[in-house]
Amino acid sequence: MADKLMMGRRTFVKGGLAASALTALAACGKKSGSSSSSNSSMKYYINDPVAIDPYNTQESEGTQVEHILFDSLCDYDWDKEEIVPKAAESWEANSDGTEFTFHLVKGAKFHNGDKVDAKSFKRGWERICNPKMATPSEINYHLAPVVGYDEMQKGTATELSGVTCPDDYTLVVKLSAPMADFPYICCHPALAPVPQAALDDPKSFLTKPIGNGPYMMVGKWESGQYINVKRFDDYYGKKPSIKKIYFSIQKDPKTAFSEFEAGNIDFTSIPTGRIKETQKKYGKSKDGYTCTPKHQVITGAETSIYYLTLNLQDETMKDLNVRKAMSLAIDRQKIIDKLFEGIRKPATSFVPSIIDDDKKDVWEFSKYDKDAAKKIVDENNLAGKEITLSYNSGGDHEDIMSIIQDNLEAVGFKVKQSSMEWASYLTALSGGNYQVGRLGWIADYPTMDNFIYPNFYSTADNNYAKYNNPEVDKAIDAARQITDDDERREKYREVNQVIAADLPVIPIMFYAHNHVASDKVKSLYYDPQGKADLANTKLA
Amino acid sequence: MGKYILKRVLQFIPVFLGVTLILFALENIVPGDPIKLMAGEKKLDPQTELNLRATYHLIETDSNGKPVRDSNGKTIPTPMWKRYVLYVNGLLHGDLGTSYQRKGQSVASILADKYPYTIRLSIVAIIIEAVVGIGAGMVSALKRYSFWDILVTLVTSIMVAMPAYWLGMLLQLFFGVFLKNATGGAFYLPISGAVGPGAEFDDWVYYILPAITLAAVSTAYTARIMRSQLLEVMNQDYIRTARAKGLSRRDVIWHHALKNALIPVVTYIGIDFGGMMAGAILTETVFNWPGVGYETYRAITQRDWPIVMGSVTVIVVVVMVINLIVDISYAFLDPRIRYGAGKND
Numbered sequence: 001m002a003d004k005l006m007m008g009r010r011t012f013v014k015g016g017l018a019a020s021a022l023t024a025l026a027a028c029g030k031k032s033g034s035s036s037s038s039n040s041s042m043k044y045y046i047n048d049p050v051a052i053d054p055y056n057t058q059e060s061e062g063t064q065v066e067h068i069l070f071d072s073l074c075d076y077d078w079d080k081e082e083i084v085p086k087a088a089e090s091w092e093a094n095s096d097g098t099e100f101t102f103h104l105v106k107g108a109k110f111h112n113g114d115k116v117d118a119k120s121f122k123r124g125w126e127r128i129c130n131p132k133m134a135t136p137s138e139i140n141y142h143l144a145p146v147v148g149y150d151e152m153q154k155g156t157a158t159e160l161s162g163v164t165c166p167d168d169y170t171l172v173v174k175l176s177a178p179m180a181d182f183p184y185i186c187c188h189p190a191l192a193p194v195p196q197a198a199l200d201d202p203k204s205f206l207t208k209p210i211g212n213g214p215y216m217m218v219g220k221w222e223s224g225q226y227i228n229v230k231r232f233d234d235y236y237g238k239k240p241s242i243k244k245i246y247f248s249i250q251k252d253p254k255t256a257f258s259e260f261e262a263g264n265i266d267f268t269s270i271p272t273g274r275i276k277e278t279q280k281k282y283g284k285s286k287d288g289y290t291c292t293p294k295h296q297v298i299t300g301a302e303t304s305i306y307y308l309t310l311n312l313q314d315e316t317m318k319d320l321n322v323r324k325a326m327s328l329a330i331d332r333q334k335i336i337d338k339l340f341e342g343i344r345k346p347a348t349s350f351v352p353s354i355i356d357d358d359k360k361d362v363w364e365f366s367k368y369d370k371d372a373a374k375k376i377v378d379e380n381n382l383a384g385k386e387i388t389l390s391y392n393s394g395g396d397h398e399d400i401m402s403i404i405q406d407n408l409e410a411v412g413f414k415v416k417q418s419s420m421e422w423a424s425y426l427t428a429l430s431g432g433n434y435q436v437g438r439l440g441w442i443a444d445y446p447t448m449d450n451f452i453y454p455n456f457y458s459t460a461d462n463n464y465a466k467y468n469n470p471e472v473d474k475a476i477d478a479a480r481q482i483t484d485d486d487e488r489r490e491k492y493r494e495v496n497q498v499i500a501a502d503l504p505v506i507p508i509m510f511y512a513h514n515h516v517a518s519d520k521v522k523s524l525y526y527d528p529q530g531k532a533d534l535a536n537t538k539l540a
Numbered sequence: 541m542g543k544y545i546l547k548r549v550l551q552f553i554p555v556f557l558g559v560t561l562i563l564f565a566l567e568n569i570v571p572g573d574p575i576k577l578m579a580g581e582k583k584l585d586p587q588t589e590l591n592l593r594a595t596y597h598l599i600e601t602d603s604n605g606k607p608v609r610d611s612n613g614k615t616i617p618t619p620m621w622k623r624y625v626l627y628v629n630g631l632l633h634g635d636l637g638t639s640y641q642r643k644g645q646s647v648a649s650i651l652a653d654k655y656p657y658t659i660r661l662s663i664v665a666i667i668i669e670a671v672v673g674i675g676a677g678m679v680s681a682l683k684r685y686s687f688w689d690i691l692v693t694l695v696t697s698i699m700v701a702m703p704a705y706w707l708g709m710l711l712q713l714f715f716g717v718f719l720k721n722a723t724g725g726a727f728y729l730p731i732s733g734a735v736g737p738g739a740e741f742d743d744w745v746y747y748i749l750p751a752i753t754l755a756a757v758s759t760a761y762t763a764r765i766m767r768s769q770l771l772e773v774m775n776q777d778y779i780r781t782a783r784a785k786g787l788s789r790r791d792v793i794w795h796h797a798l799k800n801a802l803i804p805v806v807t808y809i810g811i812d813f814g815g816m817m818a819g820a821i822l823t824e825t826v827f828n829w830p831g832v833g834y835e836t837y838r839a840i841t842q843r844d845w846p847i848v849m850g851s852v853t854v855i856v857v858v859v860m861v862i863n864l865i866v867d868i869s870y871a872f873l874d875p876r877i878r879y880g881a882g883k884n885d
Contacts, residue, residue, distance in 0.1 A: 056643040058579070131591035132605070134644040138579040140588055153587040155606055206644050223642070223653050224830030225734060248733070250828045255712070255732045262717045262731055423572025423843050430576055430583065439581055454582075461583035 041244035042521070042539060044532070045256040045268035048224055048249050053206045054192040055127040056137045060442075060530045063189055065227050065247055068534050069111075070192035070211035071237070073102050073121070073171075074183055076446055078289075078527050083183050086237075087116065087193065087212060088171070097180035097483050104169040108236040110195040111216035116236075118165035120193035120212075126160050127198060128190065129153065134202065139190055141461075142444070145182065147174040178481035180488055184445040189531075214240045214535040225249055240535040266518040267291075267532065272396065275299065275341045275514050282516055291517035291524045293540060298513045299343045301354045303528045304442040305451075307347065308389075308404075308506040309464045314435050316387065321380045323503040326387070326436075327365040328373035329411040332509055335403050339396055343514060347507030351451045351496060354510075354528050355443070360493040363500035366507045373411045383412035390418045390434040392425035397438060400508075429464055439464065440511075446529065448492035452476060456499050467504035541871075545864065552860050559856050560849065564624050567845050574640050574843040590615065596640070596846075597626055627849065636853070637846035641839070647850035651832065655854070657734055658831035661823075662816035664747045665755040670809055673759040677766020677805075682793070684771065692763055699760035708753040708826035715749060732828035750827040754820050758812045765808055769801040776800075799873050806873065810866030814859040819851075 049062030057066045073088040088102040108116040128137045129152040143149050147162025162174040175182060185191065193212055198205045208220040214237065215229040227247040231240055250256040253269050260268040270278045279297045286292075288300025308326075310317045317323065332346035345353075346368075349361040377383055387408060391397040398419060405415045420428060428434050441462075443450045453476055454460050458468040472495055479491035517524050522538040575592050578584070584592070590607055593599045593615070600608040600616040607615045630637060636647035680692040699707075712731045720728035735743045773779065774797055782792045819833020832851055839847035870877045 050641065051643040053644070058582075131588075131595070134595075134638050134646075135640070136588065136591045136595055138584055138588060138592075138643075141585055144585070150587070153591065155591075155604070202644070203646075203649075222830070223650065224828070224834070250732065251825050251834060252828065254709075255826060255828050258709075258712055258717060259731050262720055262728070263725075264731065421572075422841060423570075423577055426577055426581070427572050430573075441581075461585050462581075464583075 040242065040539070041246060042242050042267070042534075042537070043246045043248055043265045044534070045250055045253075045260070045265050046227075046247050047253070048251065049221075049227075051206070052221055052227065053198075053209050054124060054190045054194065054211075055133065055198075056135070056139060057190045058139050063531060065221075065229070066192075066209070066211075067189035067213070067531055068215040068229065068245070069209055069213045069217065070189060071108075071213045072189055072191050073104075073186040076184065076187045078446075083187060086187075087121075088186075091183060093180065093182070093483060095483070096481055097178040097182065098175045100173045100175075100182055100186075102171040102173070102186070104171065105236055106169055108212055109234050110193075110212050111210045111232055112195060112197060113234075114195040114197075114210075115168075116193055116212045117168040118171040119168075120195060121171050121191075122160065122163045122165055123196070123199065124192050124194040125163060126152070126158075127194065129160055130158075131155055142185055142188055142191060145175045145177060145179050145185075147176050149176070177477075180480060180483045181445070181447050181449050184447050184450075188444060212236075214238075215245060218244075223249075224251070238535070241538050242534065245534055260516065260518065263518070266520055267524065268516060270297070270514045270516055272339075273341070275343055278516055282519075288513065289526055289528065291515075291521055291526070293519045293522065296519065296521070297516045298526055300513050300526075300528060301345055301352060302442075302511040302513060302530060303352055303354055303446055304440060304511045305347055305350060305352060306344075306400075306438070306440050306508045306511065307350070308508060309429075309437045309439050310504060310506065311432060311435055311437070311464075312466050312468075312504055313432060316385055317435060319380075319382075320503065321376050322382055322385060322387075323506070324365050325373045325376040325380075325382060325411060326408060326413070327363075327503060327506045328367065328369045328376070329407045329413075330404055330506065330508065331368045331370075331407050333368065334407075335400055336509055338403065339399050340509075340512075343512045345510045345512065347509050349496065350455070350499065350505065350507050351448050351492075352510045355446055355451065356448050356489060356493070358489075358493060361496055363496075363503075363507065365500070365503055370407075370411060377412045384414055385412075386414045386416070388416045388418050388435045389438075390420065390425065390428060390436065391438040392422045393419045394422075401438070404508075432466065437464065439505075442511075443529065448489060448496070449476070449480065452492060452495055452499070453480075456495075456504065465504040467499075467502065469498065469502060472498055472502075541868075545868070548864050548867070552857070555860065556853075556856055560627070560853065561624065563849060563852055564620060564627070567848075568620055570843070572843045574845055577843050578640055596638070597623060631853065636850040639839075639844055639847050641842050641844045642847075647846045650835065650847065651850055651854060654830055654832040654835050657829060658817060658819050658833065661747060661750055661754060661820075661829060661831060662813060664751040665758075665816055666809065666813045668751055668755040669759045669762055669812065672755075673762025673809075674766050674802075674805060676759075676763040678770060678798075680763065680767040681770035681774070689767075692767070696760035696763050699756050702756070703822070704753055704757060704820070705822040705826045707756055708749070708823060711749045711753060712826070732826075734830055750823055750829050753827070754816065754823045758809075762805060762808060766801065766805050769804055770797060773797045773801045803870060803873055806869055807866060810862055810869075814862045817858045817862070818855045 046061045046064050050059050051057055051062045052065045054066055054070050057063055071087045073086060074083050075086045077084045087105055089105050091100060091102040093100050104118060110116060125143055128140050129143055129149055131153060146160060148157060148160045151157035152160060164172045166172060195210050197210050208217050214232055214235045216232040218228040218230050221227045226249055230244045248265055254271050256265060256268045257271050259265045282296035283294040285295045285298040288298055291298055310323055312318060336342055336344045336346060348366050349363045351361050389401050389405060391401050401417055405417060408415045429437050441455060454462045456463060456467055456472055457476055458473050475495045479488055482488040482491055513526060515526060520540055522540040524537040525533040575589055594601045594605055594607050597618055600618055602608055610616055639645050639647055639650060642650055676692045680689045683689055715729040716731035729749055730741055730746050734746050779792060779797055782796050819831050819836055821833045821837045824831045824834040836848060836851045
């Protein structure tokens, strides 16, 4: 016995030796002089992007890179709550919001030295609308309001006729219908200018785009590995303080977080269930959006919503009382507390309060009131009605739906779940083969219109509920013409109330940031739309 | 032998056509419209959807690339056989198509980016598997019931039972986080990734943990197969004869027993290598390895058919070539096995 024990120890020692030999070996492979903690460079976690070429920039990860490579005409300032100049120094609209004239900053250059002129914007926008691209853009809808868009899409025109360049630094945009919010659209990172090189060599532009922004590519985007950028010295605006940014592309946020904990990444997302623990260790951000040493975890609200869409063609869902009872029966706070560590916010409207913080936005039935729900069920004899909750598997949806199922059953509905994999789910949703589905909406622009129009206008593509209220359509059309900001907002609040009464969807919760920066970061602002302001980030 | 190889290579053609045809059929059966999936939850407008379908030859188009419509004004889906012909035609011209999800990028360039990493990782893993697996199996068989035998049996049992991703995460935690913190940053291994500018280590260091993880389960199996085979061979009459002739134990093992015991082991390692070359989804995910396995997995879930077709095409060829090499290697291991010489049993 003693002998065996000795042997065990010896093996243990040997095992330990083997492990240290392995790391010692690795130490030989360690390069000297290169360290992740250099004070002029930063490592930033992203998931593999869909695209970093502006013609198809659509999701958070690609945008993160693209928006520091390219400058669009203007930008939304979350502090001032207004649009501020970027590549355009000023602009004006005509009286009904159908024509916009942008005056570009003079002397701006692309990373290859080419001049940034009005034509380069027209070129960039036309690439987005060009159906002959190797993969045509899916985000051409940004430009749908522009005159000539339909012709380009149908292949009868090769030019966006509504965009003209009277001189090098003036860009005139004509819209086919009034839209006072158009400058917000122009803030979108995808609507960037591109140099002639984008047309000459579109293949390499996909992985090594040449922009007009504060940073430029170093080498190409190495798929699944990294994107490396450095400060662009000829940038027309304020020079960033960080010289190099290394976007580390990770498939699994958990691995990224391990890298963060080992000190190899400076900014990352926090895996589900570890936010509170991370907050304790690294400190809460003061405003929810800015990371500073000891206040490194940000949990500010995002411009996005998690909601249930109700198929209004379905017999059960046609009944407004069913919809009201369902909305009142769901305990949103419980979902948030149980699954999201209390970080997300219960949705009291479809429009997040970060977009418009007004009492008039609140939806009457978007709150938890079990008794009221039970009362509606009893009064209308709804007990035992069958409801099927459809959703895509993964991503916490099972857990969310289980709580919702419990809630609905508690007031008397008979509830089934139907979990599908993503591709099948999307097919079911767009084919109308569902009763109740789950969806998320992430705003493209921080406007009320961007929540209301795409989801509730009768002919809008994203109107999965097949909601059709001519009064709402008319009111949205009218709101889009109002050039006065306050007046326009007021009009959208009215529309919002009409939709709230019809209840074609059930708002569940507003998403929140779940990110952390290392203590090497002196200040980093991560805006509600999920764009890190890397050009103004400072390192300690 | 030459004739045999030629025959085997010709057999590739029907196998290849069969596999790709099945896959093409699958594309039509599996639910999920790849074009609708391109934009995710945000729905595409109808004209954009139409343009995308035309670009990817999912609907019939005229010579200008404009959709052809029937008398009811509806678009006509391209029949499966026509798309298959287009695919094979593209293949013969070295064109594997354009990805749906990796906007505008050609499948060939994506695979060319990813394959080298898969190949290199597979080679390192297979070396670990062969050396450690065969070595441990031999020790275990030759020193039967000794401490070492028990240790090998115990460790291999644990290895077989342990899921690769879990082992990977444990290794990351120990070598990447724990050791780094415990030694004040003096000794540790990289947690993830393959290489990168400003990387802290030489490229080869990045292979250590993923290769061990990838090889772990198969190494355990290799050791077990090796052990049982060697034990069986050692009990054969010809071994006893060789021993009786007065050959040393070492000669008997090296010249007589080992070669015979290796045949099933080589078969196993060969098949395993083929599997590794198809990519290792879990290992690639945990270690963020830019290989072809995760890419194929992603492509399947997102119905990125051009990538699925492309990677399967490559995998089919690679696996067939490896199988051929394994079969040829038998002839070297066992002189009784002869190919192409007519009869053998």
